[in-house]
Amino acid sequence: MIPLWLKLLTTLGTAAIVVIYWHRYGPGNLLWFCDLSLILLVPAVWLESSLLTSLAALLVLLPLLAWTLLLGIRLLTGWREAGLLDYMFESERPWLLRLLSLFHIPLAALLLYLLGQLGYDERALPLAALSVGLVLPLTRWLTPPERNVNWVHGIGGEGTRQQSLPAWGYLLCLVLIAIALIHLPSHWLLFRLF
Structure with missing residues (x-):
């Protein structure tokens, strides 16, 4: 059902990204949900697994579409949205990584x-929901605060820190927000479309 060329391209592309990101940023960077979903798609395409594909989609499809839309708007208008895409425009960051x-x-x-x-x-x-409940605390424990992977230290880009809640309270809120604003709407939409 899934063409062999797409399986190979997914596998090789994922392997290249994992190796380059690991070398440049360290393994903790691969805890970003978009990276985890990309990695998850390797077994998903080879096994032709609807469950693994659906899990990856629930975790990141809405954020990916928002990321793409915001990048397009920024490229066309120059409008800077809350700094979430600043890393894409940092001249000190190598162009290959961008x-x-x-x-x-x-x-x-x-x-x-x-x-x-x-x-x-x-x-x-x-x-x-289980994935988010496990990955977010692991991310906070395993990655440096200045990287702010998965926004476990504050909503926003690198270096963002929230001070309003204790760490456990903030992580709990982040899990609930992810479920309410990403997973449930994605589930509702994908259930109806596919």
Whole structure:
């Protein structure tokens, strides 16, 4: 059902991104949900797994579409949205790393294609909630605060720190927000479309 060339391209592209990001940023950077979903798609395409594809889509499809839209708006108008995409325009960051970050765009397209081919598996919803509940505390524990991977130290880009809540309270809020604003709307939409 999934063409061999797409399986190979997904595998090789993911391997390249993982190796380059690991070398440049360290393994903790791969805890970003977009990176985890990209990695998850390797077994998803080889196994042609609707469940793994659906899980990846629940975790990141809406944020990927928002990222792509915000990048397009910024490129066309110069409007700077809350600094979330500043890293894409930092001249001190090597152009190859910025170019690699464009994987967000084909990742969204790949997720939509795979959902069209394999269908949406509603069992992914509790797995997505469980994933967020595990990954966010792990991210806070394993990554440096200045990287702010998955915004576990504050909503925003690198260096952002929230001071209003204790760490556990902030992480709990982040988990609940992810479920309420990303997973549930994605589940509702994907269940109806696929």
